[in-house]
Amino acid sequence: MNKKKIGIIAVVCIAAIGIGFYINKSKKEEARNKVKEDYNLSEEEMNKLTDEEVDKLTNNKTKVESKEVKKPTKDSAEVDKIAGFNYEDEKKVGGLKLPYKVEKTDLVIENIGQxxxxxxxDGSDKPVANVLSLxxxxxSDKVVQYGEINIKVNGNKNAVFKVTNLPPKTSTLVMESxxxxxxxxDDKYKYVDSIQAKLNNMSLMKDKVQITKQEDGVIGIKNVSGKDLGTVYVYYKYFQEGGAYLGGITYRVKFxxxxxxxxxxxxxSHFSKNSSEILMVDAF
Known part of the structure; x- marks a missing residue:
């Protein structure tokens, strides 16, 4: 092969590498712009995300969507349909045999994953990738008003999972707090401790308060008690596809x-008419 042909081949290879680099860079910029728009992030927040995190958020993300999905009911959880959750389909994960009955509580860990x-x-709605989740x-046949599961990871990390206002026989995807x-x-998990408080039921107090509006970002109520009410709290939780609630958190709106x-x-700001469920009202 003469020097001229070698030179031409070298130029073509360099050009191909350059084009590939440009395409790859454009895809990365497109992915970053999409994540920035989807999660309403600032430039400073975007700069903290690695390319790997952006890739995970682009290809395996859970947002509180506007489309209507079914509310969780008794035994309705379908783990393989829960958006954003990748789990180990094993009977034993990190040393814990699943399903794992949490001591001193009525809570059961059905799956462990990311x-x-x-x-x-924490109410921030910030984008995260690969968070340890249960x-x-x-x-039980009662409401778990508050539950806390403490797990040691690899003997040196304390992972805390908090569950609030979880109705009987329903499931929720709880993220490490x-x-x-x-x-x-490859991590190893060891149960450390737990807390639980229960309620017989959660009331909407329909004799005192009527829910009049459920729109994205707005909840409306009417006082039908016949007397002035000093304070009214409305509690709600997120849910998503897969028949489970999303997060251990319960949001509260004060009137x-x-x-x-x-x-x-x-x-x-957190209420979505199609993916939030009002669970309880407290009025006094």
Whole structure:
């Protein structure tokens, strides 16, 4: 092969590498722009995300969508349909035999895996990737008002999972409470401790309060009690496809000085009419 042909081949190879690099860079920029738009992030927040995290958020994300999905009911969880959750389809994960009955509680760990999507346990909705998460079921006939599961990871990390207002026989995908502990299939888990408080039921107090509006970002109520109410709290949870609630967190909206017969509204950025369920009302 003469020098001229070698030169031509070298130029073509360099050009191909350059084109490939440009295409790859364009795809990365496109993915970053999509994540930025989907999660409404600032440039500073985007700069903190690695390319790997962006890739996970692009291809395996959970957002609170506007499309209507079915609310969780007794035994309705379908783990393979829960968006954003990748789990180990094994009878034993990290040394814990599944399903794992949590001591001193009515909670059962059905699956262990990683969650990628919006982190809602602190109300921030920030994008996260590969957060250690548990699919937890309330296996009793009462409401688990508050539950806490403490697990040691590899003997040196404390992972805390908090569950609130979980109806009987329903499941929720609970993320590690700080969002900083990742899932690794080679990690070892050891149960440490747990807490539980239960309620017989959750009331909507229909004799005092009527829910008049459920729209994205807004909840409306009417005082039908016949007397002034000092404070009204409305509690709700997220849910998604897969028949389970999303997160251990329960959101609360506060209405103050609700006069007899009055209809009032409050803005709440987390409420979605198609993927939030009002579970309880407290009025006094």
């Amino acid at each position: 969650y990628t999507g919006q982190f809602i346990e 699919l937890v079921k309330n296996n 700080t969002g900083k502990i990742e899932f690794n299939k 103050e000085n609700v006069k007899a017969g009055a209809s009032v509204e409050e803005k709440t």
